[in-house]
Amino acid sequence: MRRAAAARITPAWGVGIVVVLALVVWPYLGHSQAYQLTRLEYIFTGLMVAIGLNIVTGYAGQLSLGPGAVYAVGGYAAAIVANDHASVVGLAGMCGVALVASAVLGLVIGVPSLRVGGFYLGMTTLFFALVIPTVVANLKLTGKEQGISLLANIDFHQHVSGVALYQVTLAAVLVLLVLSWLLLESRLGHRFVTLATSEELASSIGIPPYRTKLLAFLLSALPAGIGGAFYAYTQQFISPGSVSPQLSIYLLAACVVGGFGTVLGPFVGGLIVIGLSQYLGRFEQYEGIIFGVLLVLFAVGLPEGIMGFEPRRVRVRPVWLRALRLPGLGGPRVEPVVRAVEPSAPRPAAVGAVAELLSGAPAERLEARNVSRAFGGVRALDDVDVTVRPGTIHGLIGSNGSGKTTLLNVVSGYYAIDRGRIALGGARIDGRSTHRIAAAGVARTFQTPKLVERGTLVDNVLVAVEQRGEVRGRRAAVDTARRCLAAVGLAERADERAGTQPHGTRRLVEVARALALRPGVVLLDEPGAGLSAPEVDVLRDVIVAIARAGAAVLVVEHNVPLVLEIADEVTALHEGRVIATGLPGDVAAHPDVVAAFLGANEGLVS
Amino acid sequence: MTLFVNAVITGIAVGAVYGLITIGYTVVFNATRVFNLAQGDLVMVGVLLSYWVLDVQHWPQVAAVVVVLVGVAAVALVEERIAVRPFLGRSRDNIGWFISTLAFGLVIETVVVRLYGNNPPRPVPSPLPSTRLHIGSIATRPQLLFAIGVLVVVTIAVEVFYRRTWLGQAMRATADDRDVAALRGIDPRRVSVIAFLIGGLLAGIGGYVVAPIVYADVTIGLTYSIKGFIALAIGGFGSIRGGIIGALAIGVAEQLFDLYIDPRYEIVASLALLMIILAVRPTGLFRNAVVREV
Numbered sequence: 001m002r003r004a005a006a007a008r009i010t011p012a013w014g015v016g017i018v019v020v021l022a023l024v025v026w027p028y029l030g031h032s033q034a035y036q037l038t039r040l041e042y043i044f045t046g047l048m049v050a051i052g053l054n055i056v057t058g059y060a061g062q063l064s065l066g067p068g069a070v071y072a073v074g075g076y077a078a079a080i081v082a083n084d085h086a087s088v089v090g091l092a093g094m095c096g097v098a099l100v101a102s103a104v105l106g107l108v109i110g111v112p113s114l115r116v117g118g119f120y121l122g123m124t125t126l127f128f129a130l131v132i133p134t135v136v137a138n139l140k141l142t143g144k145e146q147g148i149s150l151l152a153n154i155d156f157h158q159h160v161s162g163v164a165l166y167q168v169t170l171a172a173v174l175v176l177l178v179l180s181w182l183l184l185e186s187r188l189g190h191r192f193v194t195l196a197t198s199e200e201l202a203s204s205i206g207i208p209p210y211r212t213k214l215l216a217f218l219l220s221a222l223p224a225g226i227g228g229a230f231y232a233y234t235q236q237f238i239s240p241g242s243v244s245p246q247l248s249i250y251l252l253a254a255c256v257v258g259g260f261g262t263v264l265g266p267f268v269g270g271l272i273v274i275g276l277s278q279y280l281g282r283f284e285q286y287e288g289i290i291f292g293v294l295l296v297l298f299a300v301g302l303p304e305g306i307m308g309f310e311p312r313r314v315r316v317r318p319v320w321l322r323a324l325r326l327p328g329l330g331g332p333r334v335e336p337v338v339r340a341v342e343p344s345a346p347r348p349a350a351v352g353a354v355a356e357l358l359s360g361a362p363a364e365r366l367e368a369r370n371v372s373r374a375f376g377g378v379r380a381l382d383d384v385d386v387t388v389r390p391g392t393i394h395g396l397i398g399s400n401g402s403g404k405t406t407l408l409n410v411v412s413g414y415y416a417i418d419r420g421r422i423a424l425g426g427a428r429i430d431g432r433s434t435h436r437i438a439a440a441g442v443a444r445t446f447q448t449p450k451l452v453e454r455g456t457l458v459d460n461v462l463v464a465v466e467q468r469g470e471v472r473g474r475r476a477a478v479d480t481a482r483r484c485l486a487a488v489g490l491a492e493r494a495d496e497r498a499g500t501q502p503h504g505t506r507r508l509v510e511v512a513r514a515l516a517l518r519p520g521v522v523l524l525d526e527p528g529a530g531l532s533a534p535e536v537d538v539l540r541d542v543i544v545a546i547a548r549a550g551a552a553v554l555v556v557e558h559n560v561p562l563v564l565e566i567a568d569e570v571t572a573l574h575e576g577r578v579i580a581t582g583l584p585g586d587v588a589a590h591p592d593v594v595a596a597f598l599g600a601n602e603g604l605v606s
Numbered sequence: 607m608t609l610f611v612n613a614v615i616t617g618i619a620v621g622a623v624y625g626l627i628t629i630g631y632t633v634v635f636n637a638t639r640v641f642n643l644a645q646g647d648l649v650m651v652g653v654l655l656s657y658w659v660l661d662v663q664h665w666p667q668v669a670a671v672v673v674v675l676v677g678v679a680a681v682a683l684v685e686e687r688i689a690v691r692p693f694l695g696r697s698r699d700n701i702g703w704f705i706s707t708l709a710f711g712l713v714i715e716t717v718v719v720r721l722y723g724n725n726p727p728r729p730v731p732s733p734l735p736s737t738r739l740h741i742g743s744i745a746t747r748p749q750l751l752f753a754i755g756v757l758v759v760v761t762i763a764v765e766v767f768y769r770r771t772w773l774g775q776a777m778r779a780t781a782d783d784r785d786v787a788a789l790r791g792i793d794p795r796r797v798s799v800i801a802f803l804i805g806g807l808l809a810g811i812g813g814y815v816v817a818p819i820v821y822a823d824v825t826i827g828l829t830y831s832i833k834g835f836i837a838l839a840i841g842g843f844g845s846i847r848g849g850i851i852g853a854l855a856i857g858v859a860e861q862l863f864d865l866y867i868d869p870r871y872e873i874v875a876s877l878a879l880l881m882i883i884l885a886v887r888p889t890g891l892f893r894n895a896v897v898r899e900v
Contacts (some may be wrong), residue, residue, distance in 0.1 A: 018802035063704060065704075065708065112881055112888075115884070116884060116888040119641065119701070119704060123835045123839075126828075127832045127876075127877060128877075130828060130829060130832060131873050132879050134870075134871070134873050134876065245828060246712070249708065249712055252708075256705060274638070284685045285720060286716065286720070287716070288712045288713065288715060288716025289716045290712050292711075292713035293713060294709060295705055295708075296688060296713075297711075299689075299705045299706040299709070300689075300702070303702055386638070435669075
């Protein structure tokens with residue numbers, strides 16, 4: 001339904017198309033000398049690596065600093081095989097060898113370093129980029145300092161050469177570019193972008209973080225390996241100097257300048273940075289200074305890069321033409337939009353809409369028995385019992401630090417428990433990882449909403465619909481996402497960008513995303529905090545509707561009157577212990593609760 | 607056996623320099639949550655300043671100490687202002703500084719390479735006699751023992767600074783919780799400047815001490831930065847002692863690798879250590895798993 005708008009070519013894509021056309025006709029404008037073509041082909045091999053780097057760092061948010069390492073291994077593997085079997089191995093064979101080699105190296109680096117997370121991947125890859133030139137400079141297999149020269153091998157012939165080779169290389173770059181674009185728009189790409197936003201968020205909707213990161217890293221290694229094979233084929237030579245650690249930093253600079261996370265960023269940035277490095281002439285000796293300064297300038301001043309840059313106005317990109325920025329770099333520019341949600345969904349409609357969305361969801365009882373968890377010497381949870389029955393709302397109240405959020409976090413699997421058991425419909429879930437618990441039907445929202453800022457509201461909900469995996473086809477999935485948004489009264493804003501939304505809307509988007517998982521259990525962490533009165537009305541209706549639809553709802557909330565109004569049962573926590581549990585009125589009147597909340601003998605509700 | 611003991615002593619001495627880098631990392635990381643990837647390049651600047659003062663200008667050793675400390679600390683402060691401070695106010699899981707400190711290191715390296723020229727590493731005079739020191743059957747160079755001694759003194763000094771001085775405690779508070787520290791009137795920007803000042807001084811000391819051992823080598827920067835990181839990965843982030851133990855382990859492993867396997871592939875030794883620690887104990891030896899904040 002939005003296809004008409006989607007066809008509009010944004011300025012960024014206009015630039016991309018002009019650049020591609022210029023490159024296609026370039027050899028026919030009197031630049032077809034062999035050395036000129038070889039030089040451009042070299043730049044193209046760098047673009048392939050940059051496109052790969054963008055997948056892991058730009059899309060999936062995992063910083064990799066040593067893209068040159070995979071490039072080197074791919075290039076050397078291809079060169080060695082081509083040198084030994086010159087008569088049988090051509091360009092395709094070299095690419096095949098490089099793909100295998102780069103996948104192996106990807107596993108060797110990725111498996112151990114991604115398990116740890118943080119910036120280990122960045123440092124490990126950088127270290128490999130540093131080690132590989134030293135190793136190949138000493139190994140007989142790799143020709144030591146001289147490297148491997150296919151040019152000197154009389155059996156080796158370029159079956160494709162001259163302008164044709166230039167065109168093949170350019171075509172390979174464009175194919176990789178299109179594949180990387182399709183990837184960004186695929187389910188997997190959506191998972192990558194969600195992971196880049198927040199690992200906690202990703203696992204809370206059932207995305208396994210480690211496997212997804214590893215996949216992103218492997219997918220980034222493949223174009224780098226192909227780049228290496230093309231290097232060996234087009235330059236007919238590879239040596240330790242071809243794969244210096246500086247190359248990795250320049251490739252990083254290419255993506256930073258062009259814009260990490262945008263489809264065209266590595267292409268445009270790569271042409272600028274690697275192109276510059278080829279045509280600096282006598283300034284070549286200052287290369288490190290030029291690119292270092294460029295990197296600092298962009299990292300500080302324009303973290304979204306050239307292709308990610310937009311004037312400061314709210315503009316919505318169609319779903320399939322978005323270019324998502326790396327959220328880690330510099331943070332999003334949040335345009336101030338102050339506009340409260342008018343509850344567009346009348347109350348009975350909310351109930352019907354939610355019931356329809358949640359039909360067929362598992363109705364299971366959530367039970368926490370004797371749950372204890374300590375942090376250092378602090379007993380955050382001490383022998384806590386809570387039961388949430390299907391179709392009911394269980395309110396969790398208590399002062400700050402009483403253990404409410406900790407309880408939600410142990411249920412969703414962020415923290416392990418020291419003692420006790422947590423069960424969902426009789427099956428133990430404590431000890432399972434967060435994404436498995438989410439897959440078992442436990443959805444949640446966060447105290448501070450976690451959203452993919454560059455995506456639209458639909459995008460944010462869509463990833464949860466896709467994760468559930470029951471809706472077939474993009475159109476149906478988008479439709480489901482829209483219905484989830486409509487259920488929380490956000491139908492009108494579905495195509496606006498998440499980063500521009502006020503706090504209240506962001507919370508409701510989280511609730512819509514939870515609905516999209518069609519959960520049996522919904523955990524809400526202070527959903528009412530910071531909401532305006534009309535927004536609280538919408539929220540109340542939705543929570544009640546979720547319970548009516550058969551789900552078990554556990555709400556942590558400071559707004560005690562709201563809890564007492566909607567909850568079927570209430571548990572009060574104080575310093576990690578349950579001090580009262582039962583019907584809302586009884587808990588509110590319980591002397592210990594009154595004392596804990598007010599420190600005086602006054603009722604909670606007057 | 608003598609060879610082995612000598613390799614271990616040399617390893618501890620080289621490890622002592624890595625140890626100074628890890629302390630620099632930790633001081634800066636604790637105060638700013640920034641991992642200064644130019645730390646190794648700062649050490650390299652110290653080495654080259656030593657070379658310039660002692661071998662080019664023929665000034666005395668005292669002048670070298672002053673010039674190196676002031677010079678490297680100044681570069682560190684410039685780095686803090688340009689490549690780090692812009693990121694301090696931004697969101698928590700920011701990685702822009704990662705790129706900017708790496709890039710700053712690249713700039714420093716290129717500048718120094720231009721100034722030094724395309725020459726092989728030249729020797730740098732040591733403040734100590736070059737005659738070997740004989741302890742029983744073992745003969746060792748005084749400069750190596752000097753490096754170990756400096757590490758011990760610096761470690762104690764940093765620990766005392768953190769425990770006994772108001773400023774040190776303020777920096778520890780910032781490490782624990784930046785926002786709370788800011789509320790208590792501790793200016794995070796000032797803490798950041800002081801952290802980089804200390805980091806720069808530590809890099810300067812490291813450069814001065816290691817110069818006579820490694821010579822005027824302009825290429826060591828990035829390698830040192832990464833080895834410092836691996837030392838922290840082994841010891842555990844945030845812990846000064848853990849980092850030092852990791853650093854000494856790398857130093858000794860490298861020397862033993864040189865002795866028994868092949869010195870040409872020395873750099874593989876630390877890579878192997880990193881892969882082993884990632885496989886066996888990914889959080890490092892001296893640190894518990896971090897609690898994630900949701």
